[in-house]
Amino acid sequence: REIRFMNTKGVAGWSYANKAGAIVHDAYKDERFNKNVDIRTGFRTKSILCMPLRTVSGKVIGVSQLLNKLDGKFSEDDLELLEAMTKQAAIAIQSHVALEQMEEARKKELEFMDLVSEISSELELTSLLSKIIATITTMLEAERSSLFINDEKTNELYTMVGEGLSQELRFPNHMGIAGHVFTTGETVNIPHAYADLRFNPGVDKTTGFFTRSMLCAPVTNKDGKIIGVSQVLNKQGGGFTDEDVSRLTAFTSQISIGIENASLFDNIQNLMNYNESMLTSMSNGVITIDGEGHIEKCNPAG
Known part of the structure; x- marks a missing residue:
């Protein structure tokens, strides 16, 4: 033994x-x-x-x-x-240790690419965000993760899904650690959250969670624009490492395209649902036809 x-x-x-x-x-x-x-x-x-x-x-x-x-x-x-x-x-x-480390790194890289490929194929935004935060939590051996998206209309960071959240969470995109990361583009690794003046304890009060350590990284699109923030809480067994920082940074750079695609798909779906609702509620008959004159859709009044 x-x-x-x-x-x-x-x-x-x-x-x-x-x-x-x-x-x-x-x-x-x-x-x-x-x-x-x-x-x-x-x-x-x-x-x-x-x-x-x-x-x-x-x-x-x-x-x-x-x-x-x-x-x-x-x-x-x-x-x-x-x-x-x-x-x-x-x-x-x-030599043996170096070989084992190389093999472990190769294994993690393959697992990483498989995860990115699986997540990137998801077009439904809520489902995509759920998969992303579950993957981050497991990958970095943390207790909880969140992914905040920037709302350009209200200048707020918000999350529709999150581990431990029962409702959408919103706050100004300059507030707290997530706000700092969003406005500066810096990746922040904090071993003691409540000792950092930038930390916003209001989120803990809302969720009933107690944040000890935190790792935050910006989510940047292909044009270099920051579209959100990934936040990982409470590393199991200690603080987040430099390797954790590298893995989160690499992961967020890969998933940003999937987030934008899913957001676009979500907007289109919402617009289609809105149009469908409007057509259904109209008292006048409305018929849509294709280029060859065939009827494609007809509302109830039609």
Whole structure:
């Protein structure tokens, strides 16, 4: 099973912190020795040989530790041999970690493109916004997300859908962190929301939510115009990272086209519904025909 302890504890911690090898002939007489590991494992440590794992650049990435020499005591020759072995081990470990990181980055990139492709095909605005905020929340391991769109007629930021929202939320597009991001175009990463003077606690009062950390990024269209703000709240396990900032920025740059297309489609649908309502309510008969003289539509009075 996995064993973890602070990298300053025990002989291994001393070796890591001091970047030096260590020979201990009687573990229980050495003040650096961490007895807790023996207690947890049921093992009895007698002697110890430790050597830090150094990369080519000299960075210490771990410690190699040998316990209880079978024949005699650990010697300086043993320490030199362990040092030679740890140099090769450090290179191998570093290469393996780099390979794992590349594979993880490639996997995330493929997942990212799949998400963008799936979301961009959605034309119904409310459904699109719901998918976007659900994706952002999951992608950044947060508690909640919102996507605010700018209303150019009223100069307000609004959201029709949001996790934890029961109704549309609107506020002036210069107010709060979201307003700051909208007016400046800056991406803002705030570890403690209530300690920031720009934070608008009114939204928390409206929703009953308590905001701890916040990540906000502008949503910009293909012409560079800011059309909204994406807001992510309460990173699980701590604050938002630089990687979170990069992922949110990349995601919002991809989804802006889908938002504009869905907004246009929504406007057309609203106009068609309005025209249909007007035709239905008219007392006079109205008939529409196509270019060949065929009847396309007729209201009830017709």
